[in-house]
Amino acid sequence: MHWALKESGVEYDVVQAMDVNTSANAIYQHNFPDVNVCASSITKLTLNQLAKWAPNTILMSPPCQPFTRVGKKQDCQDPRTESFLHLLGLLQQLEDKPEYILVENVKGFEVSETRKLLLDTLKECDYTFQEFLLTPLQFGVPNCRMRYYLIAKLRPLEFTFKTSEKILEMVPEEVMPWLRFTLPEKSDFPATAADSSNITECCNCSASADAPTSSCPASSNQNQSCACSCGLNDRSRQNESKDRDRTSADCDSGSTQNTCGCPGGGGESKQDSCEHCGSEGVNISSGSCQPKTTTCAFNSEAENPPPHGIVSKSETENHTLHKGKSDDRNCLTIAEAGRNMRHCEEEDMLVCEDGTRLEEYLEVKDEEYLQRFLLSDKDLRMFVVMDVVHPSFKKSSCFTKRYGHYVEGAGSLVMMTDDAKIVKEASEFKSWAVEHKNRQQWGEAELSVLRRLKLRYFTPREVANLLCFPPQFVFPEELNTIQCHRVLGNSLNVHVVSVLIRLTLLEPGVI
Numbered sequence: 226m227h228w229a230l231k232e233s234g235v236e237y238d239v240v241q242a243m244d245v246n247t248s249a250n251a252i253y254q255h256n257f258p259d260v261n262v263c264a265s266s267i268t269k270l271t272l273n274q275l276a277k278w279a280p281n282t283i284l285m286s287p288p289c290q291p292f293t294r295v296g297k298k299q300d301c302q303d304p305r306t307e308s309f310l311h312l313l314g315l316l317q318q319l320e321d322k323p324e325y326i327l328v329e330n331v332k333g334f335e336v337s338e339t340r341k342l343l344l345d346t347l348k349e350c351d352y353t354f355q356e357f358l359l360t361p362l363q364f365g366v367p368n369c370r371m372r373y374y375l376i377a378k379l380r381p382l383e384f385t386f387k388t389s390e391k392i393l394e395m396v397p398e399e400v401m402p403w404l405r406f407t408l409p410e411k412s413d414f415p416a417t418a419a420d421s422s423n424i425t426e427c428c429n430c431s432a433s434a435d436a437p438t439s440s441c442p443a444s445s446n447q448n449q450s451c452a453c454s455c456g457l458n459d460r461s462r463q464n465e466s467k468d469r470d471r472t473s474a475d476c477d478s479g480s481t482q483n484t485c486g487c488p489g490g491g492g493e494s495k496q497d498s499c500e501h502c503g504s505e506g507v508n509i510s511s512g513s514c515q516p517k518t519t520t521c522a523f524n525s526e527a528e529n530p531p532p533h534g535i536v537s538k539s540e541t542e543n544h545t546l547h548k549g550k551s552d553d554r555n556c557l558t559i560a561e562a563g564r565n566m567r568h569c570e571e572e573d574m575l576v577c578e579d580g581t582r583l584e585e586y587l588e589v590k591d592e593e594y595l596q597r598f599l600l601s602d603k604d605l606r607m608f609v610v611m612d613v614v615h616p617s618f619k620k621s622s623c624f625t626k627r628y629g630h631y632v633e634g635a636g637s638l639v640m641m642t643d644d645a646k647i648v649k650e651a652s653e654f655k656s657w658a659v660e661h662k663n664r665q666q667w668g669e670a671e672l673s674v675l676r677r678l679k680l681r682y683f684t685p686r687e688v689a690n691l692l693c694f695p696p697q698f699v700f701p702e703e704l705n706t707i708q709c710h711r712v713l714g715n716s717l718n719v720h721v722v723s724v725l726i727r728l729t730l731l732e733p734g735v736i
């Protein structure tokens with residue numbers, strides 16, 4: 226929320242930043258050293274405190290665990306909902322209510338009892354509002370992160386578009402001039418921590434208890450909040466981005482999809498699961514997931530041997546993804562070869578035809594640096610349930626806080642090979658493994674097929690890029706990779722929220 230507010234171009238003053246998670250506070254304070262950060266739960270916020278701050282805008286992302294698709298769905302009975310309900314209670318009692326409100330949560334919140342309480346409160350307090358279900362794919366960003374959003378204005382303020390009781394799956398045409406995300410230049414990314422003196426004060430978010438897309442670098446099992454004072458200016462920035470051809474289509478990318486594409490299944494990825502708690506991924510470091518220490522039962526002498534050894538390294542050729550259809554029918558592309566290894570972008574109507582490719586978000590680093598993110602053989606044994614993408618693709622799965630140490634349902638893995646024959650070999654092996662219901666009991670020959678894919682995790686910086694964090698966003702040096710992945714998995718897309726902030730504050734007659 227902080228960086229989204231900054232990107233939106235509005236003029237603002239920070240009133241208070243609140244978070245109980247130490248990692249989130251450390252990151253926030255590192256990036257915005259002049260902001261007052263309170264390590265306290267929202268449930269401890271009093272009416273007098275809120276009245277004293279007198280915020281005219283509240284940006285919040287309540288805990289998602291009570292609403293996530295694979296959770297227990299205890300809704301408003303879940304203790305982790307208390308902070309949000311407490312804030313709604315304060316809003317009802319507050320004499321000078323904030324003029325603007327933005328709420329974000331996981332897909333699934335829109336059918337919850339808590340959402341009904343939110344709408345009832347807004348109606349009682351005389352707000353006009355609009356709900357959305359949006360994903361960064363609609364904004365040209367190659368990352369699937371379907372989320373619920375609500376924007377509200379205190380009457381007599383009105384939106385510049387006609388509101389609807391229906392939850393919109395596209396944004397109004399008013400945002401078209403600044404809808405498309407503009408990638409920063411690679412040279413803009415600093416090698417060291419950003420100079421904090423160049424960072425304007427901004428607003429932290431309100432997210433609580435591990436919110437799936439918490440506004441600031443979200444946290445694990447915490448409550449976080451923000452209140453800010455905002456006004457709209459620098460409107461010329463709204464025309465910086467080019468118009469896009471379309472914003473949405475009639476489909477739901479949040480549905481469960483089969484990642485293997487083969488008869489018989491092959492592991493489902495819970496695409497719209499909670500960023501930090503929704504995925505029921507396998508803990509690949511736990512003892513129960515260790516492969517049996519036996520020789521591979523599927524060697525070349527087996528009745529149905531796996532399709533390894535299709536081509537030797539000396540015979541391979543580089544066949545990368547073509548932007549158009551290949552004129553050479555014998556030329557195998559990466560996309561064609563690995564269709565059963567990913568959630569295919571060509572089957573998702575929300576992927577923009579003119580969207581950017583993943584390669585634009587990758588770090589320019591030497592091989593030694595990227596080596597640390599390569600998957601181990603233990604990780605590779607989860608290959609059947611992975612979502613595997615290539616830098617030339619326009620879609621990746623949602624990242625969760627488990628990313629980097631869990632594989633299933635935690636986010637996409639990127640293959641660094643440009644050899645389509647290697648990809649085809651791995652694809653055929655996956656089809657074989659699914660058909661024979663053998664998902665990880667493989668020997669050296671089978672693992673060697675997968676190693677040639679050069680599979681790795683996206684680095685924390687790359688995940689931040691896909692979430693549209695600017696180059697100025699940096700992690701404190703004391704945080705390790707797991708901590709960085711965790712807070713990013715809890716985060717939300719900066720650009721999507723930035724567009725909604727502009728839409729919320731937009732006044733009639735202003736473009």
